[in-house]
Amino acid sequence: MMTPFKAYMIEVEKLIDKDLKNALNQLYEFGFVDFNINKKLMEKYHNVDQVAGILCENSLTKSTFSAVFGK
Numbered sequence: 001m002m003t004p005f006k007a008y009m010i011e012v013e014k015l016i017d018k019d020l021k022n023a024l025n026q027l028y029e030f031g032f033v034d035f036n037i038n039k040k041l042m043e044k045y046h047n048v049d050q051v052a053g054i055l056c057e058n059s060l061t062k063s064t065f066s067a068v069f070g071k
Contacts, residue, residue: 011035023048
């Protein structure tokens with residue numbers, strides 16, 4: 001059985017970009033544990049503090065979600 005932490009880290013290790021890996025690790029440590037959301041937000045904003053702020057403020061509204069995920 002794989003823990004959520006292990007599953008998240010396996011996805012992080014698949015990435016090539018060292019800065020993105022570090023940012024995703026920081027977001028996990030901050031308590032934001034959804035890899036897909038963290039990755040998409042980092043790809044869009046390129047700033048771990050900004051992404052953490054968005055997630056902390058629950059400002060991932062339906063329109064923001066649509067803009068990030070294209071749905």
